[in-house]
Amino acid sequence: MTPVDDDGDGTLVAGVDLGGTKIQTIVARGGDVLGQARASTPSDGPVAVAGAVVDSVHASLEAAGTHLQQLSAVGIGAPGRIRDGVISHSPNMPGMQDPFPMESTVSNGLGGVPVRLDNDVTVATLGEMHRGAGRAFSSFLSVFVGTGVGGGMVLDRSVWRGRGAAGEIGHMVVKPHGRRCGCGGRGHLEAYAGRASMQQKAERLVAAGEHTVLFDLMAKHGRDRMTSGIIERALEHGDAMTERLIARAVWALGLALSSSQSLLDVEAMIIGGGLAERFGQPFVDRIAAQMGTTLFHADDPPAVLPAALGDLSGAMGAAVLAGA
Amino acid sequence: MTPVDDDGDGTLVAGVDLGGTKIQTIVARGGDVLGQARASTPSDGPVAVAGAVVDSVHASLEAAGTHLQQLSAVGIGAPGRIRDGVISHSPNMPGMQDPFPMESTVSNGLGGVPVRLDNDVTVATLGEMHRGAGRAFSSFLSVFVGTGVGGGMVLDRSVWRGRGAAGEIGHMVVKPHGRRCGCGGRGHLEAYAGRASMQQKAERLVAAGEHTVLFDLMAKHGRDRMTSGIIERALEHGDAMTERLIARAVWALGLALSSSQSLLDVEAMIIGGGLAERFGQPFVDRIAAQMGTTLFHADDPPAVLPAALGDLSGAMGAAVLAGA
Numbered sequence: 021m022t023p024v025d026d027d028g029d030g031t032l033v034a035g036v037d038l039g040g041t042k043i044q045t046i047v048a049r050g051g052d053v054l055g056q057a058r059a060s061t062p063s064d065g066p067v068a069v070a071g072a073v074v075d076s077v078h079a080s081l082e083a084a085g086t087h088l089q090q091l092s093a094v095g096i097g098a099p100g101r102i103r104d105g106v107i108s109h110s111p112n113m114p115g116m117q118d119p120f121p122m123e124s125t126v127s128n129g130l131g132g133v134p135v136r137l138d139n140d141v142t143v144a145t146l147g148e149m150h151r152g153a154g155r156a157f158s159s160f161l162s163v164f165v166g167t168g169v170g171g172g173m174v175l176d177r178s179v180w181r182g183r184g185a186a187g188e189i190g191h192m193v194v195k196p197h198g199r200r201c202g203c204g205g206r207g208h209l210e211a212y213a214g215r216a217s218m219q220q221k222a223e224r225l226v227a228a229g230e231h232t233v234l235f236d237l238m239a240k241h242g243r244d245r246m247t248s249g250i251i252e253r254a255l256e257h258g259d260a261m262t263e264r265l266i267a268r269a270v271w272a273l274g275l276a277l278s279s280s281q282s283l284l285d286v287e288a289m290i291i292g293g294g295l296a297e298r299f300g301q302p303f304v305d306r307i308a309a310q311m312g313t314t315l316f317h318a319d320d321p322p323a324v325l326p327a328a329l330g331d332l333s334g335a336m337g338a339a340v341l342a343g344a
Numbered sequence: 345m346t347p348v349d350d351d352g353d354g355t356l357v358a359g360v361d362l363g364g365t366k367i368q369t370i371v372a373r374g375g376d377v378l379g380q381a382r383a384s385t386p387s388d389g390p391v392a393v394a395g396a397v398v399d400s401v402h403a404s405l406e407a408a409g410t411h412l413q414q415l416s417a418v419g420i421g422a423p424g425r426i427r428d429g430v431i432s433h434s435p436n437m438p439g440m441q442d443p444f445p446m447e448s449t450v451s452n453g454l455g456g457v458p459v460r461l462d463n464d465v466t467v468a469t470l471g472e473m474h475r476g477a478g479r480a481f482s483s484f485l486s487v488f489v490g491t492g493v494g495g496g497m498v499l500d501r502s503v504w505r506g507r508g509a510a511g512e513i514g515h516m517v518v519k520p521h522g523r524r525c526g527c528g529g530r531g532h533l534e535a536y537a538g539r540a541s542m543q544q545k546a547e548r549l550v551a552a553g554e555h556t557v558l559f560d561l562m563a564k565h566g567r568d569r570m571t572s573g574i575i576e577r578a579l580e581h582g583d584a585m586t587e588r589l590i591a592r593a594v595w596a597l598g599l600a601l602s603s604s605q606s607l608l609d610v611e612a613m614i615i616g617g618g619l620a621e622r623f624g625q626p627f628v629d630r631i632a633a634q635m636g637t638t639l640f641h642a643d644d645p646p647a648v649l650p651a652a653l654g655d656l657s658g659a660m661g662a663a664v665l666a667g668a
Contacts, residue, residue, distance in 0.1 A: 282512040
């Protein structure tokens with residue numbers, strides 16, 4: 021399991037990474053993961069999702085050999101806007117574009133255990149700060165490159181949230197009038213480095229007559245989305261289109277990080293998400309090299325390193341949010 | 345004089361805005377400016393500059409009807425990198441590319457009065473935070489549009505300095521492979537919105553055969569630089585090139601502010617410097633409108649307003665740095 025430190029205060033907490041397709045839950049004490057559970061996210065509305073979160077907490081407690089009476093708090097990270105325990109504007113969660121009181125609903129379902137809800141990327145950033153690659157730094161920018169691209173900022177060992185929506189590095193403009201982003205904007209980082217946008221670009225290139233093994237691989241492996249595993253296999257096949265898509269993603273990431281660094285001057289950049297998990301340091305090094313070509317203080321670059329918590333970063337961050 | 349509040353602790357301080365062409369000094373108690381002095385910056389090296397700063401503090405004290413024995417501290421804002429009272433990498437100050445101990449040299453020249461030195465833009469941001477347009481906000485980004493473009497960040501009522509070089513919004517990339525910046529980079533905000541770059545662009549356009557009244561106006565008014573006053577007169581003449589240069593500057597500022605806001609989600613943007621002082625709210629409104637076209641959370645934009653301290657922002661900020 022992921023290496024963690026052991027400075028927790030001994031209370032037992034649950035951390036829930038609530039995503040559009042799966043719910044990953046851990047039960048932890050300090051940095052120690054005592055049990056975990058994973059379930060699919062129900063697609064029939066927020067009440068069903070809250071119920072599945074409650075069930076997954078119970079399943080994790082059982083896996084840890086303990087029970088609800090021992091649990092002091094639950095943390096949840098979820099995509100979307102979070103204010104006062106209410107989730108809204110969640111792009112991938114059915115029925116959660118409108119406000120839904122996730123915090124109180126889950127707490128009621130768990131007999132009143134305190135629940136803290138925060139944005140999934142903020143929570144993953146908290147995890148990296150306390151239990152992952154950010155432990156050595158007082159300031160860093162985190163970037164999670166997945167279906168979309170999100171980020172977080174740790175300044176003076178605190179997550180900077182702005183008015184509640186800070187860290188949207190995926191929606192920095194890297195190319196004026198450039199590729200259309202999922203949000204409707206143009207030339208955003210996410211339009212080049214998010215896997216959903218990369219897949220759409222590949223579809224447009226194929227429609228224009230270009231060749232790739234990407235969609236054959238997706239069909240062969242039963243995927244309807246261009247996962248990082250599919251991308252890796254395509255690169256192993258020497259697929260030129262995939263290499264071009266990745267090169268463009270690296271270019272966009274380097275540019276956004278360089279502009280961010282001009283503004284923030286942080287000690288480190290921490291890169292997580294599917295592609296970073298799969299390709300690790302070599303991928304991160306390519307981004308760092310690209311960043312270096314446009315960095316203002318090129319003689320004094322920040323450290324650039326992969327996130328350390330991998331697949332459990334969201335759940336571990338949620339456990340930190342709950343007091344682990 | 346500039347409206348100021350009156351929450352100072354009663355100690356008498358001097359604030360020095362040390363620029364490449366002039367030294368503006370004030371003597372202040374709290375927010376009240378009691379005396380001021382202005383001198384040209386010597387061009388014969390850092391020791392002469394430090395001497396001129398000492399003289400200007402004396403001249404301000406005299407204008408305020410007081411003397412050195414009453415002075416509790418001096419603040420200085422200067423361009424360049426500042427670390428531990430030492431200035432270096434100062435682009436416009438003769439002999440200050442190499443490190444020079446400005447803080448101790450001025451302090452010795454003033455009989456040991458404590459001196460605090462910081463970056464000019466940081467200091468101007470401090471001024472706006474405590475005595476200017478930033479008083480109502482807990483977080484804002486300041487942008488000073490002058491010969492170059494610099495900025496500062498106030499987060500939770502503290503200036504964020506990063507590792508000492510934060511706030512370089514002028515060196516965010518707004519257009520990949522775009523216009524050459526004074527720093528050597530390409531497509532930086534400063535390459536479109538800094539007056540030095542705007543002048544160079546105008547020179548290239550004239551060399552390519554295009555017409556403008558800009559250089560005639562500079563000759564007529566005895567200017568070797570394209571000041572904001574020259575720009576204003578050219579616009580009054582309906583000069584199409586000047587309008588294009590300004591439109592491009594507004595475009596670049598809007599884009600950089602929109603990307604910055606995606607990252608930071610601050611409450612306000614405060615725009616200062618020569619062009620903002622001269623054109624005020626209408627100029628700032630153009631930038632805000634441009635920003636709005638690419639803002640990620642377009643339904644919840646930050647306030648955008650002109651800096652309030654005008655020409656004295658640097659000196660007032662330096663006085664704040666000294667404890668005013």
